[in-house]
Amino acid sequence: MRIFDPHIHMSSRTTNDYDAMYRAGVRALVEPSFWVGQPRTSVGTFVDYFDGLIGWEPFRASQYGIAHHCTIGLNPKEANDPRCRDVLEVLPRYLAKDGVVAVGELGYDAMTAEEDDVFAAQLELAAEHELPVLVHTPHRDKEAGTRRSLDVIRESGIAAERVVVDHLNEVTVEAVAESGCWMGFSIYPDTKMDEDRMVRIMRRYGVERMLVNSAADWGKSDPLKTSKTAHAMLAAGFEPAAVDTVFWSNPVGFYGQSGRLRTEAPALGDGDGTTYAGNSIERGKR
Amino acid sequence: MTAPKPAELRAALDERIDEAAGRWLDEALADIATGMRAIGTLFPAAGRKCGRGPLVDDVAAVESETLRSWNSEDAVRALLLTALPLTGAELGTEISALYRYGDAAEKRGVLRGAGVLREEPELVDSVLPLVRDALRSNDTGLIAAGMAEFGAEHLDAPAYRQGVLKCVFLGIPLRDVFGLPERADSELARMLTDYARERSAAGREIPNDVWLVVDPTQLHSAEEA
Ligand SMILES: [Zn+2]
Numbered sequence: 001m002r003i004f005d006p007h008i009h010m011s012s013r014t015t016n017d018y019d020a021m022y023r024a025g026v027r028a029l030v031e032p033s034f035w036v037g038q039p040r041t042s043v044g045t046f047v048d049y050f051d052g053l054i055g056w057e058p059f060r061a062s063q064y065g066i067a068h069h070c071t072i073g074l075n076p077k078e079a080n081d082p083r084c085r086d087v088l089e090v091l092p093r094y095l096a097k098d099g100v101v102a103v104g105e106l107g108y109d110a111m112t113a114e115e116d117d118v119f120a121a122q123l124e125l126a127a128e129h130e131l132p133v134l135v136h137t138p139h140r141d142k143e144a145g146t147r148r149s150l151d152v153i154r155e156s157g158i159a160a161e162r163v164v165v166d167h168l169n170e171v172t173v174e175a176v177a178e179s180g181c182w183m184g185f186s187i188y189p190d191t192k193m194d195e196d197r198m199v200r201i202m203r204r205y206g207v208e209r210m211l212v213n214s215a216a217d218w219g220k221s222d223p224l225k226t227s228k229t230a231h232a233m234l235a236a237g238f239e240p241a242a243v244d245t246v247f248w249s250n251p252v253g254f255y256g257q258s259g260r261l262r263t264e265a266p267a268l269g270d271g272d273g274t275t276y277a278g279n280s281i282e283r284g285k286r
Numbered sequence: 287m288t289a290p291k292p293a294e295l296r297a298a299l300d301e302r303i304d305e306a307a308g309r310w311l312d313e314a315l316a317d318i319a320t321g322m323r324a325i326g327t328l329f330p331a332a333g334r335k336c337g338r339g340p341l342v343d344d345v346a347a348v349e350s351e352t353l354r355s356w357n358s359e360d361a362v363r364a365l366l367l368t369a370l371p372l373t374g375a376e377l378g379t380e381i382s383a384l385y386r387y388g389d390a391a392e393k394r395g396v397l398r399g400a401g402v403l404r405e406e407p408e409l410v411d412s413v414l415p416l417v418r419d420a421l422r423s424n425d426t427g428l429i430a431a432g433m434a435e436f437g438a439e440h441l442d443a444p445a446y447r448q449g450v451l452k453c454v455f456l457g458i459p460l461r462d463v464f465g466l467p468e469r470a471d472s473e474l475a476r477m478l479t480d481y482a483r484e485r486s487a488a489g490r491e492i493p494n495d496v497w498l499v500v501d502p503t504q505l506h507s508a509e510e511a
Binding site: 047051054055090092093094095096097098129260275277278279 | 324326327328329330331333334387389390423424425426428456
């Protein structure tokens with residue numbers, strides 16, 4: 001079974017996770033830029049983080065036979081901090097990089113006027129750089145946030161098929177299904193969605209335009225949730241072809257719209273001391 | 287120690303890239319020259335638009351000493367730099383930003399491309415710190431680019447010698463280091479002789495490249511003494 005995790009924050013995960021993901025069938029992933037837990041207070045820390053997403057992290061993934069891509073954006077939470085606003089000015093440089101396949105995560109946190117501005121500005125950047133867009137739905141006031149996001153997307157003029165709206169649930173999926181945008185689901189223990197609920201949603205809405213991810217990060221999360229959901233689909237009677245559509249063809253189709261996706265997984269590293277900028281991940285060995 | 291001329295780079299590139307890539311490059315050059323589009327968003331795209339392999343094949347490389355260590359994307363980036371309608375300190379600022387925000391391939395393009403630009407004192411002042419940054423790294427590709435045409439021409443003698451020594455340590459072939467025939471001095475010979483002696487005393491292999499600079503008879507006579 002080949003798996004493409006369309007949303008996972010590997011910077012927060014260990015190299016053991018890459019190993020386990022590879023063994024579970026993960027061959028490609030997209031790491032959206034997001035909030036890192038500790039609020040950032042300067043543009044410089046964003047830039048260093050972006051550099052990691054296009055440098056060290058793809059190297060680490062490649063050592064475990066996984067193709068790594070990322071999305072770049074100013075997340076809504078930090079869009080509210082004036083010290084972070086100038087990130088918008090460096091975004092065009094990063095949106096032009098090879099490994100960047102979408103703008104994101106965008107959307108709302110507390111639905112402020114600042115968030116409106118930053119969301120709209122980045123939708124414009126997406127059009128300019130011919131990139132699809134990853135929009136998340138807020139934790140609080142989720143339904144209203146989803147509708148407002150869909151309104152902003154519609155008004156921006158960007159084609160619905162170039163947008164995924166993520167972290168959906170039974171309540172928010174309907175509006176996104178109608179909008180023509182892609183539907184993203186995060187199988188995240190205890191909070192967002194679980195495997196069995198996901199299977200029920202796919203029974204009802206089908207597998208077209210469906211993206212299922214682990215959204216694993218520094219929270220209590222599980223980078224193997226993609227694989228576990230794929231197995232839950234099979235157990236529930238979905239054909240292997242339908243599973244492949246959800247966990248491979250769909251993410252390839254969505255992010256492939258960037259024209260920058262490399263889907264051939266890198267050759268599995270053989271611990272031969274390959275380095276990134278002179279640094280190996282085999283600490284202590286050399 | 288002469289860097290290739292932009293026309294040479296373009297001619298070699300035209301052998302390598304297809305029509306669509308050539309058109310992309312022409313438009314990018316025109317847009318940079320007129321300020322229509324920012325170089326900051328074109329520079330990262332060089333590899334994906336025009337390919338990444340060696341600029342010249344092995345046979346041609348033997349004949350063309352100057353192009354041997356260039357990749358196609360390096361050549362594209364060097365040409366993009368030449369299109370900037372800036373001079374002096376302004377040009378230096380733009381180039382420094384490309385380096386700061388660049389990935390490894392872009393940084394390499396900056397360091398190689400700088401050697402192709404018309405020489406100006408303010409530009410040299412801006413680019414030299416970038417070369418030093420590259421030489422401080424442990425990235426072999428970056429270090430090699432630091433020791434390419436621009437670095438070899440402008441680094442002071444101590445920094446140049448340290449650069450050569452670091453290349454030997456990291457296994458970067460000295461044939462990729464520019465200016466060695468002109469710049470190898472007695473101090474560099476001493477440093478590499480000491481290094482070879484240390485390796486020899488530890489029973490470790492001595493990299494072949496050191497014999498480009500080290501006199502083997504010196505190594506032995508010193509050991510006997
Ligand atoms: Zn996320």
